[in-house]
Structures are given as structure tokens and as C-alpha cells.
Amino acid sequence: MNAQYALASISSSDADRVYGYVYQGPNIYEVLTPEQKRQADYLTEEYRLLNYIDSKDLVAIGYGEGKKAVGQIVYPLSERLGLRRTIDQHMWGGYQFEEDGALLTTNGSGTVLAEYQRRLKKRSIASIKGEWSGQTGGMSATKEVYLDAVQAKSIVSGMKTVIDEKITELMTVYQTGIDQANQLWQDTIANARSYGSNLTEMEQLEALEQGGVTRQHVLIEPVIDYEAALNQLRSIKSSYEDLIYQINQTIDQQIQLDSELASQFKKGTF
Template structure:
């Protein structure tokens, strides 16, 4: 079941809904699966759902479990202040790695909710032995997810399709060395998506020292703490992808490419591998350049249209003032007077519109030119893929 990033967020929001065993979970018209486990562990604070792509009976057999091939785990964020009070010390360890190096936080202050969340994921992986997994979490649920995936074994990591963790503090510095190495090795599977305008997000001093690949969104200000935290500032493109800050978008693409390069190079890079990596790099750069140009030109066009509106408003205001000062004059006399000082609609509006529309046309042409460049690069890569099936199979990994 392929979901775009906007749909993934819609799925993550389901963690705050109330479901019972057997309930179907939809994102739009897409059936994700059925609720097979509901965890409301008041003694640890964990609230989560385990969703399987196959509907299970109330008393499933081992055969029923084996028939499940896709599982989604949703970790709910905080619903009370008590949730944060019981877990915040571990999150604040991210601010003080020197203190954390003593092992105080890791050995003694792992919140029960984090241990419980890992147990939920671990037990589900053992129970649904043929399934691939996706993990979602928001806020405190993001911290649950970070800790849960950090504890997975190498064998379990191979069955993790992806972890999508939103708006939670970074717990990387609070992990053991082994857990740090685990999440660093599997950065390309774990996505830590954050809005820098959200006050709940902290501990992200260095994106390399974080659980997974950090995605900094290009957010709008909601002027409301709750809305900002609950995905309110997120913006999307026409394909449902989250808009990231431009430098982060390119950084993520190249990071994942380098990780894939390391994976391929373990067996020695073949000619096909080298062509693939070059082609993938070209596509990533082309996409990011196009995105940057589109956003820059759209912003410029918006400003230019604003100048046109200001010119029209200025002409209206000039006529209004002239009428106020020449109340005994006819409309023609007022216009003739303005014309004598070169205050005409042609000077105030028409010439301004012509000037800025010319700039708008050039900006749109720049967008079109870069779109053509990006399209031609992709066509060149596609032509190569059509003649090299091995390369085509590798390219689908990106």
C-alpha cells in the first residue's frame, strides 16, 4: 500500500482516534488494514494500535498470524500532562550528552512507556513472522517509536519498511552506544520529521546525532502552539509531498544515495551500479533545482502581482484625493488637472502593469526552462533504464 507523505500523516493522526478490535482503518479510500491489537497500558502510559492487512478472528491461530504480511504500528502522543511528566527526563537527556555519558539516564531513567512500546513492537514482529512493518508516532509517540526501533535486532530491521516519527524530542543522546549505532546504520528507514516552529521539538543540534534521517519542514507559522504541534504548519506540493527547507531536501536525497552506494559497494561496484548512482544523483539534483527554482519564481511572481495591485490602488487613491480637493470641479476638470501634472491612468497603472507583466512572463519562462531541463534529464535516465533491466531494478530501490 503506497501512501504519499500527506496520506502518511493522515494515517499517523489515526493514533488519536478511538478504535476497537476489528475496526477497518482507511486513509481516504485506501484500506490500510484492521485493528488487531489495542494497547491502553495505564501502568506504563503507552497507547498504541497494531493494524494488520488481514482481518483476524477474535481467537486467531498461528496460521492466521502467518497470513499477515503487512503490519502498521501507531504510537499515540501525549493526552495528559502526566504522560510528559513520566517521560520528559529521558527526552531532556538530549540536552546534556556529557551527563548522559555516565549512563545515569540510560541505565536508570528509561521510562516504562518506552520499554513498553518496544515490547509492543518486538512482540508483534515475533507474532506476525511473515510481515513487513511500518511504525508511526507523533509527539511523545515519536519518542516511543524512536526507542522501539532503536532496540530492533538486525534481523528485525530487515523487516522494517519504514518508521515515520513526527514532532518529538530527539532521544539519540539518551541511547546506549549499541542503539546509536543501530539507528545510524538504518537512517534510510527512519524518518524524523520536525517543524522548528514547534516548541515541543528539541535536541536537534546536529542532524547526524539524531534517530533516523531528520526532515526539516518548510512550515508556515500558525501563531498557536497547539496547531503548530499538531501538523498545522505543514505544507505540501501537488503530489502530496511535504515541503522541506530546500537545503534539507537535497541533503536527504544525497544522504540516502550515499547509504545506497555504501550498500552496493560492499560487493564491488559494477558498471551498472556506477551508472545507476550517477543517474540517481542527476535525478535528485534535477528535482531539487527545479523545486528551488519553482518556489523562487512563484514567490517573485506573487510579489510582482502585488506591485500591480498596489499601482491600481494608488491610482484609485489619487483620484479620490483629487475629488476631495476639487469638490466644485466636474470629473472631466479633475482628470484634466491630473493630466497636466502627468498623473494619468497610463502612468500610474498601464505602464506599471506592462512592466511587471513582462517580468512575470520572464519568471514563468525560467520555470518552464528548468522544468524542461529536469524532464530531459529524467528522460535520458529512463532511456538508459529501458535498455538495462538490471539497472532498472536497482533504480526502483531509490
């Protein structure tokens, strides 16, 4: 919350130096002065400030549809932990992560993160390009290919963030469908046993089949469809990861072709 106040209070001349992250504080936007609101709006609209908010956490109050905030809102994907009757989740306990440690998001936050990374990389590339262009002899062909590859990686990586979020949401839907199909068949069998207690198990299944209710129709066919959709989503995700890997390989090759590039990377300039 203090970080929100501080960032909304800096001078306009310093605004373009800001890249900020704030986390899990109440929304203070409505109590800011008009001048602070203008500053906060600028940082938000220019994607210079990200505000991570878990709506399941009791602390993060004052956010919602149509409400302005200090920074672009990012919603982490989290599970309800049920810490107490009135608290679903607090801090990092229920957050969901990719295998590589990347935080999963929801509610369209992938698009926000992609745009943030795109703008950040665009400014960085423009700065590097200006520096290289001013050098004696201008910019080498290797460096031009390198910058193109970095820009391509920025775009593809940003899209991967969006795709990962959508795939995670769809996987949850399909997995829920599989769980519900299993539960529906179990409930169907339980009801058949209850209402047909004077029948054998085979007679109960035959009675269900006469009514058009079979294990094949209720459970097997829906699960096959859901699992096929899940496999397709996994394939899409894998293809994107392969594309990013190939772009990274191109970047590495260009670094090795240009001694100055290689030297700057060794020094940690990039």
C-alpha cells in the same frame, strides 16, 4: 513532541539508521539532557531529521532565529486564515501546494530540502554502486550511465526545490506590486473626485496630468514591468521542469537497456 524526545534518545550506534520527519510540535531542545542534545545535534547536522514548522500556527512555540532545535527546520508556505483573533492558522488549512501536490516552502527551506535529498540520494547511490561493483564482471556501462543520471537528477531536483521557493516568493512580490498599483490608481481617482468635486471627470484627469499623475505612469507602466518579470520567472521554472523531464527520460532509457536494471525496477527494488 514525543518523536523529538524519541529521536534525541536513541543510541549513537543507531543514529545512522535514522531518517525522520517531525511536524508542528513545540521546540523541546532546551529541556533535553546534554547527551540528548548531542544526539539531536548529530541528527540535525547530518540532515537525518526534518522538522516542519508553521510559524503562523499557535502550537509551534520556541523556534526562532539562532535557536537550536531537534532537526533541520522546514517552514511550509501558508496563508493566514484568521481562525480566531489569536490564531492565524492551524494544521493544513492554509498550506500552499504546487500543481503536482508538492508542498511549497519559505524562509530558505528549499535549500534545506535540497541538501537533505542530496545526502539521501548520495548514500543510496553509494550503497547500490558498492553492491553492483562486487558482482561478477563488475558494473556495466549502462549501470554507470544510470547512476550518473540519477545523481544528476538528484542535483537538479534539489535545485528545483530552491528555485521554486524563490520564484514563489518573487511572484508574490510582483503580484503584490500589481495589486498595489491598481489600488494606488483607484485611490488617486477617489481623491481627485473628493478634492475636485466641482470639476467634471475630464477636468479632474487633466488636473492630475498637469501634476504628472497619469494612468499610464501610475498603473499601466508598472503593471507591464511586473507582468514581464512574472513571465520571465514562469519561463525559468518551465526550463527547469523540462531539464528534469529529459534526465528522467535518460534514466528510463538506461533501465530498458539493462535487463537486470529493468527486473529490479519491476520488483520495486529502487
